[in-house]
Amino acid sequence: MLFEHQDLLALTLAHPQPRRQPQSRTLADGTRLTLIDTGILAIEPARPGDSDIVLSCGVHGNETAPIELVNDLVNAILDGSLKCRQRLLVQLGNTQAMVDGTRGILENMNRLFSGAHAQGEPNDEKRRAARLEQTVRAFFQQPGRKRFHYDLHTAIRDSQREKFAVYPYRPGRPWSIEQIRFLAGCGVKTILLSHSPTTTYSYFSSNEFGADAFTVELGKVYPFGHNDMSRFEACRAQLARLIAAEPLDYPPLAQSVVYDVCQVVNKHHEEFQFTFADDQANFTEFAPGHLLANDGEREVRVGEVAESIIFPNANVAIGQRALLTVVPTEIDDRFE
Ligand SMILES: [Zn+2]
The missing domain is CATH 2.40.50.630 (OB fold (Dihydrolipoamide Acetyltransferase, E2P))
Known part of the structure; x- marks a missing residue:
């Protein structure tokens, strides 16, 4: 049975290479989990709410805290302590780099999206970026639903503002105050507005599917097991509320600082x-x-x-x- 002996993170680290066959499991409440490929897990309740949510992490393989955070949410769904009431796609991005404890093998994977993976010599990371895109595209195919993609990272260097999010360029669409306040509820109170197209993952989902998408920086890089997870508790709790379709924490807008x-x-x-x-x-x-x-x-x-x-x-x-x-x-x- 899927995740009987190893959770998503352990299974992914043990088998970072592409899987040939999807594997699935249905929980007691009818929620269906499908491991589409290594580190790519769809979680679909029997009667989902109005939102399709993508949580990606490990696009930079050594950014462990968001990987542990997302894995923790999946484990909570598995043990029944978190009810998944929205369609959810979880992705651990650069699986081989995660095993190696590096940011990337040959590539900065967060510059391989919106088709950039098709440029130049093919390699495993470009194939992986294409696979991530393909599964997001399939996940976001149902019209008329709210779409969210939070691509979770930690930064290499210290920051005078520990947590911040990059809001991808979205011509013709206003910046969302609700999303800025949602991120403040995740403890992310600094927002950078981007004004040009790019090849990041969050821009891909924003641009191609109209998702509310962000690159979210949650603090500094540490190895697996060396993260002070209390620093991520606000983010974990807010994402759990989003997944469970519970009322979200929306701090006053005045708590956020926005940069161009x-x-x-x-x-x-x-x-x-x-x-x-x-x-x-x-x-x-x-x-x-x-x-x-x-x-x-x-x-x-x-x-x-x-x-x-x-x-x-x-x-x-x-x-x-x-x-x-x-x-x-x-x-x-x-x-x-
Ligand atoms: Zn990163």
């Missing part, structure tokens, strides 16, 4: 250097005009208002994003 993504700095030259330390914390603010990086001959500077840095990484491949900068913004008529 200002610069997306792609690396163009091998000689790329930041002017700040390698371990500079996310959300460190720099004054107008400050030199942030040298990209070959090109200087990357702060514009006319102070900007804060996010995700600096000088070691990315040429053409990939080395840095984001953000500026605080107001909740205005772009929000609804």
Whole structure:
């Protein structure tokens, strides 16, 4: 019987390679669990509510806390302590990297979506990204339902704001105040508004299926078993309420801080250097005009208002994003 001896995480770590056959199990209350492929589990109640929810984690294999959090929710559904009342798709993303304890094997998997996996030489991570997309596409095929996708991560570096979420570019759709407050209820009170298409997983679900989708950063990376799970309790509890179709925690909007993504700095030259330390914390603010990086001959500077840095990484491949900068913004008529 599925999950009789090993839970989702243990089974995935023991068998990270693709599975040939789906495997399923029905719980006493009629909830059907289908292990579609390794680390990809659909949970469908007999009479689901109005929402289709995707929870993904481990797209970066060493980001263990969200993996443990999601696995914990699945175990609660299995032992009956959490009633699943919505359609739910759980994905542990980069399974081989999870086994190896690395962010990725050859790839940054969170740059392989919206078809980017089809570019260049094929490899296992590109095949996996395509498989993740394919199962999300199949999961979101029923029209007229609410769609959510929370892609859960932890960051490599310290952050002056421990938890934050990137809200993917959604042209023609207002930013959702309800979603910003929902995330505050997860303990995620800093939101970054993205203003350009990208190849992240959350943008894929937002753009192709109109889902309310976010890349959610829940804190700093630690190995399996070394996470202080109390730091994730608000998130776990809110996701459990969402899954169980129970009333959600919506803190006042004033608790959230919203930033606009200002610069997306792609690396163009091998000689790329930041002017700040390698371990500079996310959300460190720099004054107008400050030199942030040298990209070959090109200087990357702060514009006319102070900007804060996010995700600096000088070691990315040429053409990939080395840095984001953000500026605080107001909740205005772009929000609804
Ligand atoms: Zn990540």
